[in-house]
């Protein structure tokens with residue numbers, strides 16, 4: 001079994017396959033140091049934590065992760081808080097930075113005797129329609145190589161070799177451009193509030209998410225086409241303070257900006273998530289906007305489904321799980337996509353295609369008002385906000 005990519009999807013899959021007695025190799029383009037330094041997600045759903053716990057992969061996050069229960073909305077109509085852990089199914093998030101999770105998964109994989117090649121870039125998956133697909137690779141010095149397996153798992157993200165190797169017409173790609181860009185940044189500063197902060201302002205959206213006691217992630221909606229260089233530290237902090245209404249609700253705790261990048265909010269879903277012997281999981285299967293923090297959670301869920309199905313097929317000769325893999329994942333993916341789109345429209349005015357921005361803006365305010373006042377809307381929100 002050949003796994004492309006050592007992100008959350010590839011490493012959960014690798015660990016579960018090893019535990020299930022299926023041999024595999026992980027091919028990872030980055031070096032080990034690069035992998036450990038890539039800070040991305042942080043909010044893990046209760047279901048994700050249970051999944052990792054079930055397979056003995058949650059020791060680090062249970063020890064060092066922090067429970068998170070509340071979000072705060074700051075709008076032109078005032079401020080309100082939702083303790084989502086006491087709404088709906090009543091579940092919290094666990095905040096545990098993705099690079100720490102990836103580090104834990106990697107350590108466990110290696111300790112279990114797992115094989116991984118760093119600096120090995122998969123170039124293409126060939127012969128996926130047959131029973132012995134081949135992955136061509138190039139190592140850090142440009143030397144070519146080839147890996148065979150009964151199956152290949154494409155866990156190498158949206159720009160990986162798995163997607164590129166799909167022949168035209170083999171799968172459909174459904175795509176949505178949300179029409180919004182965010183500057184995502186990590187600041188070496190403690191969180192400024194004990195909640196996820198969502199600020200809706202006439203100058204654009206601003207978001208606040210705790211990562212660790214020393215590091216906080218912020219988002220700032222920015223002009224399409226703007227670049228990270230347009231945003232020096234002072235401009236970032238002044239704009240965050242304005243949009244988060246720091247004068248009214250309390251100052252932000254400032255610090256040096258460690259990392260900044262412009263993210264254009266887009267989503268896509270591939271259908272089906274399989275071409276012959278090639279299976280897709282994580283961002284390679286579906287890209288989801290970061291508005292609802294679902295990407296890493298979906299990656300873990302899909303990796304578990306794929307691992308159990310592969311073990312059933314390869315160890316017990318039962319192929320049904322593999323046949324159902326795509327349909328089962330797509331059900332979760334589309335629900336997450338729907339909620340993520342709803343979040344975008346809660347936090348941004350949809351420019352619309354019908355020339356009536358003020359109408360869409362009133363709809364956004366009305367959505368927020370429902371969330372502020374309606375218990376059933378809050379229960380629905382909590383279930384979708386935390387669940388995958």
Ligand code: RFL
Nearest residue numbers: 005007008009029041042043122156282283294295296297
């Ligand atoms: P990854 O993590 O991108 O890992 C893919 C791995 O494949 C390697 N690779 C290759 N290896 C070999 N050959 C090739 N040709 C290769 N091409 C690529 C890469 O080096 C990499 O190591 O994909 P995976 O495993 O599917 O995991 C997906 C998640 O990383 C992603 O969905 C999340 O980070 C999304 N996301 C969030 N998700 C959450 O659940 N909660 C969050 O709070 C959250 N916050 C975020 C996020 C994504 C963000 N960005 C990057 C837009 C915040 C941000 C800013």
